[in-house]
Amino acid sequence: MPTTEYGAAAVALTRQLIQCSSVTPDDAGCQEIMMQRLTAAGFTCEPMRFGDVDNFWATRGEGESTLVFAGHTDVVPPGPDSAWSTPPFTPTDRDGVLYGRGAADMKASLAAMTVAAEAFAKQYSDHSGRVGFLITADEEGPATDGTVKVVEALIARGERLDWCVVGEPSSSKSLGDVIKNGRRGSINGVITIRGKQGHIAYPQFADNPIHSAFLALDALAKEPWDEGNAFFEPTRLQFGNIQAGTGATNVIPGSLSAQFNVRFSTETDATTIRSRCEQILSAHVADFDIEWRLSGEPFLTKPGALVDAVTASIEAITGTSPTLSTGGGTSDGRFIAKTGTQIVELGPINASIHQIDEHILLSDIPRLTAIYYGIMTRLLAPQ
Ligand SMILES: [Zn+2]
Numbered sequence: 001m002p003t004t005e006y007g008a009a010a011v012a013l014t015r016q017l018i019q020c021s022s023v024t025p026d027d028a029g030c031q032e033i034m035m036q037r038l039t040a041a042g043f044t045c046e047p048m049r050f051g052d053v054d055n056f057w058a059t060r061g062e063g064e065s066t067l068v069f070a071g072h073t074d075v076v077p078p079g080p081d082s083a084w085s086t087p088p089f090t091p092t093d094r095d096g097v098l099y100g101r102g103a104a105d106m107k108a109s110l111a112a113m114t115v116a117a118e119a120f121a122k123q124y125s126d127h128s129g130r131v132g133f134l135i136t137a138d139e140e141g142p143a144t145d146g147t148v149k150v151v152e153a154l155i156a157r158g159e160r161l162d163w164c165v166v167g168e169p170s171s172s173k174s175l176g177d178v179i180k181n182g183r184r185g186s187i188n189g190v191i192t193i194r195g196k197q198g199h200i201a202y203p204q205f206a207d208n209p210i211h212s213a214f215l216a217l218d219a220l221a222k223e224p225w226d227e228g229n230a231f232f233e234p235t236r237l238q239f240g241n242i243q244a245g246t247g248a249t250n251v252i253p254g255s256l257s258a259q260f261n262v263r264f265s266t267e268t269d270a271t272t273i274r275s276r277c278e279q280i281l282s283a284h285v286a287d288f289d290i291e292w293r294l295s296g297e298p299f300l301t302k303p304g305a306l307v308d309a310v311t312a313s314i315e316a317i318t319g320t321s322p323t324l325s326t327g328g329g330t331s332d333g334r335f336i337a338k339t340g341t342q343i344v345e346l347g348p349i350n351a352s353i354h355q356i357d358e359h360i361l362l363s364d365i366p367r368l369t370a371i372y373y374g375i376m377t378r379l380l381a382p383q
Pocket of ligand 1: 072105106139168169
């Protein structure tokens with residue numbers, strides 16, 4: 001791949017995408033730009049709008065194996081323009097750094113994967129298998145009409161996705177030093193403990209839910225869930241909110257509510273966590289319920305064809321091997337993982353994402369393009 005020519009194209013496309021003020025869930029024209037480029041490179045593009053959210057699915061080629069590039073065009077709100085050194089939707093270079101909302105999360109990745117696909121289509125016009133794109137504008141928001149819906153539609157028509165590279169900013173200190181090969185699961189619970197309201201001077205006629213909560217919530221917080229494993233940290237429960245009391249100093253309240261989140265490893269699952277929480281609470285409290293909301297089960301891509309191709313491609317461009325990690329928050333990978341797809345997240349340095357003056361090193365954009373291109377050639381170049 002002629003690096004300078006394609007590198008310059010990827011930088012230009014990054015700038016063009018930053019100029020679209022695509023505050024979640026607004027796509028602001030980004031997907032139209034990408035689809036035009038991909039169509040010209042021989043892709044069949046299919047817009048898939050759900051609710052108010054624009055998404056698209058695109059493929060090029062035929063055959064058994066499909067390598068998908070996934071990402072989002074939406075960005076988090078920039079905050080006050082006056083806090084930025086230069087306007088957030090005006091891409092600006094300063095000292096080899098490109099500033100703008102979405103520069104790192106994740107418009108440079110979108111530009112790099114688009115230009116890498118153009119270069120690959122030109123070089124290997126009859127590549128084996130299929131190259132795909134699964135792009136949404138609803139990742140930073142509620143994520144209900146985005147990747148999850150596209151994946152459901154693709155499963156319904158019998159599509160199989162073998163390998164998926166998500167362009168999320170995975171790198172820590174230098175490009176490609178960390179790739180994510182899985183994510184922890186996440187589940188939220190809200191406990192309501194019911195007692196009996198009464199006068200604080202006559203506790204014998206009341207049942208204080210705060211007192212029963214002390215022991216119950218302490219037991220939950222101290223519960224050893226598992227020790228994690230080679231790929232995951234131990235499962236952890238953390239309380240985020242507790243509410244009880246009427247505001248008066250002489251009233252025992254009638255109920256207490258406590259919200260918590262569990263980030264969990266592949267050593268356990270959501271069903272086990274639910275039943276253990278209920279058991280622990282029953283040991284201390286007579287009248288309670290828990291409302292659950294599952295954000296995602298954990299997923300893991302073990303070393304194999306995809307991890308090997310990504311690792312080799314990073315080594316060829318940067319000279320160093322990436323560390324595999326499952327840390328951090330959830331991502332759209334959780335929805336794609338349901339199809340049994342091998343998934344790796346690989347993108348720019350994440351130090352400035354969601355911040356004022358978000359940025360990316362200009363020189364990392366051509367390098368990321370070359371890494372994505374290298375993954376395509378390793379998995380799909382004709383033998
Ligand atoms: Zn992102």
